[in-house]
Amino acid sequence: MSNTDLALDATVADQLLQRATIDSGAQLRGWKLEHMDVHPGVQATATYLVxxxxxxxxxxxxxxxTRRAGGPTRSDSLADVYQDGRNTVAIWEYPEDPDLPALAIAANGRELARALIQYGVLPKRADPTQLQVELTSYRPRRRAVFRAWWDEDLWYVKVLRPESLTATRDRHRMLLDAGIPAPEVLVAARSGLLVMPQLPGRPLADAIFDPKPPISAESLIELLDSLPAEVSSLPRRPPWASGVEHFANQIARTMPALENKLNWLTDDILSGLANSPVGNEPTHGDFHEGQIRIARRRVTGLLDIETLGPGSRVDDLACLVAHLACVQNMNDAQHERIAELLRQWVPVFDERVEQVR
Known part of the structure; x- marks a missing residue:
């Protein structure tokens, strides 16, 4: 089945949302696509602001x-399930995500406060109405992240699939034992609720616009090279470059005029990587400026470590470079700051990568 067969285009989305809202006793007035993930030939999942x-x-x-080829999964039954020709469609209203049972708790300030009191993060006499909660990211059926603050204390709350909770907690412990500044896990509930304190410093994503380089390329490489050897024994995740055909197809669907250029670029990347080993170095797996906290030109935090596993150092460094090259909504001064960082960092990254070829 082709990618297009499962595409949640505007017409399909409108029909499905109309059906779901009518069945729930409501009337649809309007909607806007918020986020979409596509697994070619398998499923497409999207969220809509309605x-x-x-x-x-x-x-x-x-x-x-979620629109998927074949029959429903076990968790699909927790949503409203429809048949759409050969495909299964599961529809839910946030926060009742069928794969994230703890989402309904994290999204409700009072419920989350009660959980934090239960686990000893908040004092027993804390007023649940005083906890403030903000959703910072949501990948439907995968994970969500919230900021929660009470008085002067701030925590990050992750909602994961319950089956991935133990592995994530163990990764945090692995890095902390190796001296890597990963967040300490304060709560790891069986429902998939993970609570961590905010680490010191500030996001590198903010610091990249500073007048002077906020950190050296060597310090970033040192951080990655200090990942413990045990990371290489974790399950391997495909490198970002392995999805180049999928991403190129996604862009070509919305920008057909670029199809020939995208095909050329895809062929060039795949041929260039054809003889490159997959690598067995410890890698972060999703290394970019949003995952790093710094203070005084030193790393004070490494975040979102669920993706740890074996790979090549080039995968992490290229991920960072790609993110910096795609920062949006910059003014001219910010464009120049990013360009200068890349001019300084990329040659150092190249030298590190050449050492293992």
């Missing part, structure tokens, strides 16, 4: 849709 009317009351909410 405006509807329940009774006489206007409501703004979020709906998720």
């Amino acid at each position: 405006e509807l009317t329940r009774g006489s009351r206007p409501v703004r909410t979020r709906f998720g849709i």
